[in-house]
Amino acid sequence: xxxxxxxxxxxxxxxxxxxxxxxxxxxxxxxxxxxxxxxxxxxxxxxxxxxxxxxxxxxxxxxxxxxxxxxxxxxxxxxxxxxxxxxxxxxxxxxxxxxxxxxxxxxxxxxxxxxxxxxxxxxxxxxxxxxxxxxxxxxxxxxxxxxxxxxxxxxxxxxxxxxxxxxxxxxxxxxxxxxxxxxxxxxxxxxxxxxxxxxxxxxxxxxxxxxxxxxxxxxxxxxxxxxxxxxxxxxxxxxxxxxxxxxxxxxxxxxxxxxxxxxxxxxxxxxxxxxxxxxxxxxxxxxxxxxxxxxxxxxxxxxxxxxxxxxxxxxxxxxxxxxxxxxxxxxxxxxxxxxxxxxxxxxxxxxxxxxxxxxxxxxxxxxxxxxxxxxxxxxxxxxxxxxxxxxxxxxxxxxxxxxxxx
Numbered sequence: 180x181x182x183x184x185x186x187x188x189x190x191x192x193x194x195x196x197x198x199x200x201x202x203x204x205x206x207x208x209x210x211x212x213x214x215x216x217x218x219x220x221x222x223x224x225x226x227x228x229x230x231x232x233x234x235x236x237x238x239x240x241x242x243x244x245x246x247x248x249x250x251x252x253x254x255x256x257x258x259x260x261x262x263x264x265x266x267x268x269x270x271x272x273x274x275x276x277x278x279x280x281x282x283x284x285x286x287x288x289x290x291x292x293x294x295x296x297x298x299x300x301x302x303x304x305x306x307x308x309x310x311x312x313x314x315x316x317x318x319x320x321x322x323x324x325x326x327x328x329x330x331x332x333x334x335x336x337x338x339x340x341x342x343x344x345x346x347x348x349x350x351x352x353x354x355x356x357x358x359x360x361x362x363x364x365x366x367x368x369x370x371x372x373x374x375x376x377x378x379x380x381x382x383x384x385x386x387x388x389x390x391x392x393x394x395x396x397x398x399x400x401x402x403x404x405x406x407x408x409x410x411x412x413x414x415x416x417x418x419x420x421x422x423x424x425x426x427x428x429x430x431x432x433x434x435x436x437x438x439x440x441x442x443x444x445x446x447x448x449x450x451x452x453x454x455x456x457x458x459x460x461x462x463x464x465x466x467x468x469x470x471x472x473x474x475x476x477x478x479x480x481x482x483x484x485x486x487x488x489x490x491x492x493x494x495x496x497x498x499x500x501x502x503x504x505x506x507x508x509x510x511x512x513x514x515x516x517x518x519x520x521x522x523x524x525x526x527x528x529x530x531x532x533x534x535x536x537x538x539x540x541x542x543x544x545x546x547x548x549x550x551x552x553x554x555x556x557x558x559x560x561x562x563x564x565x566x567x568x569x570x571x572x573x574x575x576x577x578x579x580x581x582x583x584x585x
Contacts, residue, residue, distance in 0.1 A: 189218040225585030226515060227506045229533065230262055230271070232547070232575035237262075239583055240569060242506070242531050242554075254294075257287055262581035264325045264510040271581070272297075272325050272510075281319055281345075286331055286359070289583070295331055297322075298357045298369035301342055319345040320355060320369060323538055324509035328388050328407040331359050337410050337419075339393040340369070341383045341509070352383040354395050354403065356410065358419050370419050385509045387445040389452050396445050396454065400432030400494060430477065430490040440464075442535075444507045448514035454494055455507055457532060465551050466565060469530045471497045471505070500557060506531045508582045509538060530555040533580045547579040 192208075192215055199205045206225070209216045228239045231248050236258035238248035256275050261282070264272035269290040274282040284297035301320035325340040336359040341352050355369040381397040388394075388407065395403040409422035442457040452474040459466050472494035504515040507530060517528050534551040553567045569580065 192218040226504070226520070227265075227513060227531075227585065228583040229552075229569065230578075230581040230583050231549075231569065231572070232262075232578040232580065233572065237578070251289075253287070253289065254292060257285075259577040260285075261578045263322055264508065265582045265584045266327055266331070266511065267584045268330065269583070269585075270331060271583070272322070274322065282321070284320075284322055295359060297325075297338065297359070298355075298367050300368045301344065301353070301355050301371060302368050303371050318368075321345040322355075323352065324386055324511075326386055326388050326393070326510040327359065328393070333359075337393075337407055338369075339386055339388070339395075339405070341386055341395070342369070342371075351380065353380075354383065354386070354393075354405070356393075356405070356419060356421055358410075358412075370421055372421060372424065384443040385445045385512075387447065387452070387510070387512070389445070389447050394445060394452070396443055398433075398443070400429055400434070400443065400454065402427040402429075402492075427492050428490050429474075430493045432494065442538075444509065444512050446505055446507065446512035446514050448503060448505070453497075453505075453514070455505060455512070455530065457507070459551070466532060466553065466555065469532075469555050469557075471500065471530075473497055500528055500530070502528065504528060504531065506582060508533060509535065511582055511584060513582075513584065529557065533582070535579055537579055547575045547577075549574065549580060552580055 195208070199208065205219075209219050226243060229242050230237050230251070231240050233248075237251050237253060239251045240248045257271075257273055260273040260275045262271055262273050266272070266286070269288050271287050271289060273285050273287060275285060276282040281299065284299060286295040286297055288294070298320060300318050302318055320340075320342045321344070323341045323343065325338060328335075328337045328339070330336065338357050338359050340355045342355040343352055353371045355371050357367060357369040380403070381399050381401070383395050383403075384398055385396040386393060387396075391407055393405045393407055395405075397403065404425040404427055406422055406425075411420050412418065413420050436456070436458060438461075439458040440461055442459070444455045444457070446453045446455060454472045454474070456470045456472070457466055458468045458470070475493050475495050477491055477493055502517045504517060506513045506515070531554050532552065534547075534549050536551065537547055549569055549572060552569045553565045555565050558564070
């Protein structure tokens with residue numbers, strides 16, 4: 180015999196569901212029984228959660244409401260890992276083994292607990308075989324941010340990362356690539372550009388896969404673009420061949436932000452590429468504002484001007500978020516529509532961000548802080564404000580906070 184609560188009218192269940200403040204509780208309500216799941220199915224829209232490192236292993240928190248943390252089961256090897264990114268479907272990028280040890284990079288699925296090994300070494304094109312034979316420790320890679328061209332189970336999947344040479348303290352931030360495939364790549368060597376390209380370019384700030392290409396954002400607000408369909412394996416030695424880099428130069432890139440420290444992120448929204456700039460009050464100050472820009476291609480009209488031929492793109496600043504929610508994290512930023520989340524319209528619009536200041540550290544540190552995570556609420560007719568949504572906690576010894584993507 181069915182329990183009495185299965186007879187509650189669907190419209191009542193939907194009203195209760197809308198009023199639950201925590202998205203985790205909303206999801207759990209849909210798991211009570213089959214009739215409840217059917218009643219609220221149309222309202223079960225998921226948003227990112229926050230992975231919160233703690234002494235006993237990570238937990239997770241609902242970013243929208245800043246509720247208390249919920250238990251999160253991860254395998255023993257991942258409890259004290261450094262988390263440096265996420266991919267849709269419950270995948271997490273992590274480094275097992277803290278500095279000064281040689282870390283193992285992995286991609287872990289929280290739903291299935293399946294994992295893929297990622298490269299531990301990096302070499303410029305043409306030197307991969309030599310490095311695979313010697314495993315030169317000076318070329319151990321330290322991944323700062325990463326993303327994928329497609330789901331990791333896809334045999335044609337290519338991974339891309341912003342990385343550095345682990346034992347080269349003043350080395351550059353470089354783009355690195357590998358083929359993930361179904362079984363991962365173990366001790367395979369990731370490849371980068373030529374030696375001169377790797378050491379002579381601007382600072383890389385973020386990476387995204389957008390419109391069939393990996394786009395790396397620089398501190399000059401230009402894009403280094405690599406078409407993912409043009410990666411292929413060398414017939415001679417099977418080495419992954421990196422396609423030529425296209426540099427997209429922006430007419431108004433590298434703008435002046437005054438005395439603020441600036442962090443830059445790429446996020447795809449409504450089919451367009453956005454750049455969000457985060458303004459902080461110095462290295463130890465908190466985030467106080469964001470500016471969001473949309474990439475536009477300039478009309479290619481014949482103009483007798485050297486500047487016109489050099490710059491083909493511009494960043495157009497948006498006057499408002501126009502009903503968007505932006506969750507910012509290097510390699511894993513996401514945009515969602517407020518209209519898809521009934522009952523949260525007043526609170527959802529804004530920019531959600533985590534304390535990722537350690538991205539700029541030359542080597543991994545032993546203390547990660549949580550003071551600069553929050554939600555920025557734009558207010559066209561008033562002063563915008565920042566709301567901290569993480570529960571009070573001390574620093575972590577192994578990882579900064581990270582996003583969990585549905």
